[in-house]
Amino acid sequence: MFGLLAGGLIWVLGDGALARTVLDLDVQKQPVALADWGDYWIDPTGKVEFDAFLKMNRAELEPTQTGKLYPLRAGQVLWIRFSVPPAPDVERWYLKLPNPGLDRVTLFTRTDLGWTFQTAGDHVPVAYWPLPHLYPILPLSVSAADLSQHVLRIEASNSFSTPIQFVSESGLSYEQQRISLLHGVYFGLLSMVAIFGLISAVVMRDQAYLWFSLYAMLINVSVATTVGVAGLHLWPHSPEWADAAEYVLPLLSFAPLLVFVALTASLRARSVPVFWLFCALAAGAVAAAAVALGLSGTPRLRLLVTTVLGLTGVGLAGLGWAWYHGDRFARWLLLAFAPMLVALPFPVARWLSLAPLGFWTQHAVQLALGLTLPAVFLLLILRSQERRDYRRRITRLDQVDPLTGLVNDDVFSHRLRGLIERSQRFGCQSAVVLVDFTNLHKLREEFGRKAVLEVLLRQAGRLTSLVREVDTVARVGHARFGVLIEGPVPPERAAALGSKLLARLIMPFSRMPMGLAVRPKVAVAMVPAQGDDVQSVLERLDGMLKGAPPDNRKNIYVADSQPASAPFSMPP
Numbered sequence: 001m002f003g004l005l006a007g008g009l010i011w012v013l014g015d016g017a018l019a020r021t022v023l024d025l026d027v028q029k030q031p032v033a034l035a036d037w038g039d040y041w042i043d044p045t046g047k048v049e050f051d052a053f054l055k056m057n058r059a060e061l062e063p064t065q066t067g068k069l070y071p072l073r074a075g076q077v078l079w080i081r082f083s084v085p086p087a088p089d090v091e092r093w094y095l096k097l098p099n100p101g102l103d104r105v106t107l108f109t110r111t112d113l114g115w116t117f118q119t120a121g122d123h124v125p126v127a128y129w130p131l132p133h134l135y136p137i138l139p140l141s142v143s144a145a146d147l148s149q150h151v152l153r154i155e156a157s158n159s160f161s162t163p164i165q166f167v168s169e170s171g172l173s174y175e176q177q178r179i180s181l182l183h184g185v186y187f188g189l190l191s192m193v194a195i196f197g198l199i200s201a202v203v204m205r206d207q208a209y210l211w212f213s214l215y216a217m218l219i220n221v222s223v224a225t226t227v228g229v230a231g232l233h234l235w236p237h238s239p240e241w242a243d244a245a246e247y248v249l250p251l252l253s254f255a256p257l258l259v260f261v262a263l264t265a266s267l268r269a270r271s272v273p274v275f276w277l278f279c280a281l282a283a284g285a286v287a288a289a290a291v292a293l294g295l296s297g298t299p300r301l302r303l304l305v306t307t308v309l310g311l312t313g314v315g316l317a318g319l320g321w322a323w324y325h326g327d328r329f330a331r332w333l334l335l336a337f338a339p340m341l342v343a344l345p346f347p348v349a350r351w352l353s354l355a356p357l358g359f360w361t362q363h364a365v366q367l368a369l370g371l372t373l374p375a376v377f378l379l380l381i382l383r384s385q386e387r388r389d390y391r392r393r394i395t396r397l398d399q400v401d402p403l404t405g406l407v408n409d410d411v412f413s414h415r416l417r418g419l420i421e422r423s424q425r426f427g428c429q430s431a432v433v434l435v436d437f438t439n440l441h442k443l444r445e446e447f448g449r450k451a452v453l454e455v456l457l458r459q460a461g462r463l464t465s466l467v468r469e470v471d472t473v474a475r476v477g478h479a480r481f482g483v484l485i486e487g488p489v490p491p492e493r494a495a496a497l498g499s500k501l502l503a504r505l506i507m508p509f510s511r512m513p514m515g516l517a518v519r520p521k522v523a524v525a526m527v528p529a530q531g532d533d534v535q536s537v538l539e540r541l542d543g544m545l546k547g548a549p550p551d552n553r554k555n556i557y558v559a560d561s562q563p564a565s566a567p568f569s570m571p572p
Contacts, residue, residue, distance in 0.1 A: 020063065023166075025087040025142065031096060031165035038064040038082035038152075038164070046077045046155070050108060050115070053079050053151065067356045070160040074297025078160055080152040086144055092169040093140040095152075099162035099357055100135045100228030101246050107138040108151040121155070122243035126236040134179070134228030140166065157297050161356035183229055186370060190220045193373045197380075204384050208263045212380060214256035216373055222249035223366050247292045247304045254285040254311045261315050264383065265322035265330045274321070281314055305351050312344065329383050336375040339368035401475040403453065404460035412474035412482045416534050419484050420527045428488035429526045431497055434541045435463070435505065437479040439519040447513050455509070455518060462504050480545075491526050498522040498556040521545055525559040 023037040039061035041053070061081065070078050087093070097105055104121035120129040120136035131137045141148050154160055167175065197213030200206070222245075224230040231242045262268070262278035288307045292300050316334070323330035343364035349355035350362075399411050407415070416432060423430045437459070444452045456479075463473045463481055472484040485497065505520045523541040531537035544557040 023082070023084060025084065025093055025166055025168075027088075027091065027168050027170070030171045031167045033066055034064055034080075034082060034164040034166070035066050036063045038080045040064050040070070040078060040080045042070065042072065043077040043079060046075045048077070048079075050151070050153070053081075064164070066163070067358075068161065069353055069356050071353065072154075072156045072158065072160045074157045076155075078152075078154040078156070080154070080164070082150055082152070084140065084142055084148045084150065086146060087142050089142050089144045093142045094131070094167050094169070094172055095138045095140045095150075096165045096167050096172075097136045097154075097162045098134075098165070099362075100226065100231055101158075102136060102154065102156050102160075102162065103243065104153075104155040105136045105138070106153040107140075108153070109141045110149040111141070115151075122231070123155070123239050125239050126231050126242070132232060132236065133176075134232055137167075137172070158301055158351065159353035161350075163357070183227070186366070187220065187224060187229065189370065190216060190223075190373055193377050194220060197377060200380070200384075206380075206384060206387075208260060208383075209380060211256045211260040211263060212376065215253055215260055218249060218253035218256065219369060219373075221245075222253055223369060225249055226362070227366065244293050244300075247295075247300050248289045251285055251289040251292055251304065251307050254307070254315075255282040255289075258282040258285065258311065258315060258318075261318050261333070264333060264380070265319055265327050267318060267322060270322065270325050270327075274318070278314075278318060281311065285311060301351060305348060308344075309348070312341075316341075329379060332379050333376065336372055336379055339371045340365065343368035404457055404475050406460055406464075406481075407472065407474045409474065409476040409482075412472065412476050412484070413534050413538070415472050415474075415484055416482075416527075416537065419486065420532060420534070420537075423487050424528050424532070426487070429491055429529055430487035431483075431485035431489045431494060432525045432527055432531075432537055432541065433483040433485065433498065433501060434476070434523045434538075434545060435481045435483070435501065436477075436521045436523075436545045437518050438521055440479045443516060443518070447516055451513060451516060454512070455516070458509060459505060459518070462507075463501070466501060466504055489526065491529065494524045494526055494558045495556060498524045498558065502555055519555075521548060521555050521557070523557040523559070530559045 020037055021035040023032065023034065025032055039058070040063075041056065041061050043053075064080060064082075072078055084093075095107055100122075102121045104119060104123045106117050106119045108115050108117045118130045118138045120131075120138060126132050129136070130139055140150070152164070194213050194216035197209045197216055201209035201213060221230055221234075224234070225242075225245045230245065235241050235245075258278050259282050262275050267278060268275035285307065288303060292303050295303065315337075319330045319334050319337075323334065346355070346361045346364035350357060355361050399407055401408050419430050419432070437456075440452055440455075443455065456475075460473070460475065460481065463483060467473060467483060467485065470486045472482075474482045474484075476482040483501070489497070502520060502522050505518065509516065523544040525531060525537055525541055527537055531540055540559055544559065548554065548557065
């Protein structure tokens with residue numbers, strides 16, 4: 001056994017060669033990397049025959065290296081010669097090249113009857129591979145007694161840096177089960193987001209959901225193509241499309257993405273030319289995808305890199321421009337797409353032959369997409385909810401005060417009529433309160449209009465926080481608010497009710513100018529005891545407020561009752 005192994009080492013390394021890492025097919029240490037055990041040569045013409053390569057001298061070959069970038073171009077061929085030392089043949093072994101984008105991989109094996117070969121890659125239908133899989137996996141002939149000799153021929157339209165690994169049958173089975181589980185969860189999540197987006201487009205009648213769903217579907221299939229799932233399950237008999245899909249689908253996915261950005265960021269409302277520019281660029285993405293379908297090799301790769309970087313910059317610029325012009329959702333969309341921006345340099349570095357194939361260069365976009373799509377869909381839901389609120393407010397403009405969001409005087413009168421009728425029907429008393437701020441004109445002259453508007457808004461919030469959901473707070477004049485308190489309310493509590501409202505209204509404001517203090521006056525009436533129709537009640541309360549002397553220190557007025565024993569008064 002030792003003699004055979006030594007003979008194999010001499011055959012591979014030659015006389016006087018430096019020591020290399022011996023290829024040891026150990027089941028406990030898999031996958032086993034080829035490392036520097038093989039010898040390679042790049043055929044610049046791609047026309048050298050197999051027999052001619054076998055006759056090449058060792059001096060013309062170089063040792064392989066882990067993580068090496070082999071600068072292959074279209075039409076060039078990478079040849080690798082290696083041998084497998086005697087290894088236990090209890091399990092079958094396979095040669096694994098975890099890159100679904102390889103054009104063609106051919107493994108030659110020396111047998112007693114001569115050389116045999118097996119082929120896989122994009123130029124061969126996946127259904128015809130020796131072992132249909134996500135990426136090329138070729139059965140390896142291993143002997144427990146003899147050294148086995150192999151030659152690997154690799155065609156790739158871009159540089160080759162795929163790890164060449166060896167895995168046993170049990171290891172491959174475990175790997176397949178683990179990958180199937182992860183891919184099932186991942187693509188199930190992305191597909192669910194795309195389907196929910198399509199359903200939401202119908203339910204919400206919002207085109208943004210439709211374009212988001214189309215983008216999610218296309219980018220989902222694009223990622224499936226990158227990891228080999230699409231080639232294995234969607235088009236196993238279409239090698240031409242399997243070779244082109246890796247370049248065409250990413251370009252095509254930019255078309256719905258740009259339209260989605262234009263709609264979500266409301267570019268048409270801000271600039272019609274900018275909106276149509278995005279639509280034109282979306283059409284340009286479709287045209288670029290069609291051109292990529294007809295190209296091959298380096299021109300197709302250059303088109304992919306240029307278009308992806310250019311349209312990514314356009315999308316970012318559009319969101320940034322919308323954010324600058326006041327679109328609050330644009331900044332959140334930028335944050336949602338941030339994982340994609342962080343992951344984009346990794347595949348670009350691999351396309352430009354700046355980094356070898358690895359976990360991050362192959363799966364960075366895949367991981368980022370799992371964060372981005374659900375986040376964008378959540379933002380769309382929030383956007384739809386906000387837009388529904390806007391539409392509801394627009395339809396209720398004739399019922400709502402635009403400054404405070406409270407109901408206006410017409411709605412207040414209508415609800416007061418219902419309050420009186422309910423109080424009469426149930427035989428109880430309810431309270432009607434008017435609050436008048438008497439010094440707003442002085443505050444406007446001293447502190448400005450903006451400060452007065454903020455005071456009114458805050459006072460509306462204070463009044464709303466004091467009442468129940470069944471009660472009503474309305475703005476019934478420039479400086480006047482009305483409050484309806486559903487009964488039963490004891491008549492003797494009328495003054496206490498006015499005191500409670502007054503105490504809350506005269507509290508100082510935080511983050512407001514020093515000296516800004518309001519002077520409210522509160523009028524309270526009980527219905528139906530002190531009025532059984534809307535007009536009489538309101539006229540009575542209005543007369544009480546207007547009849548109060550300007551310098552009167554009294555702040556609470558109760559209809560047909562004595563003044564409160566200790567009314568609240570403003571400090572001098």
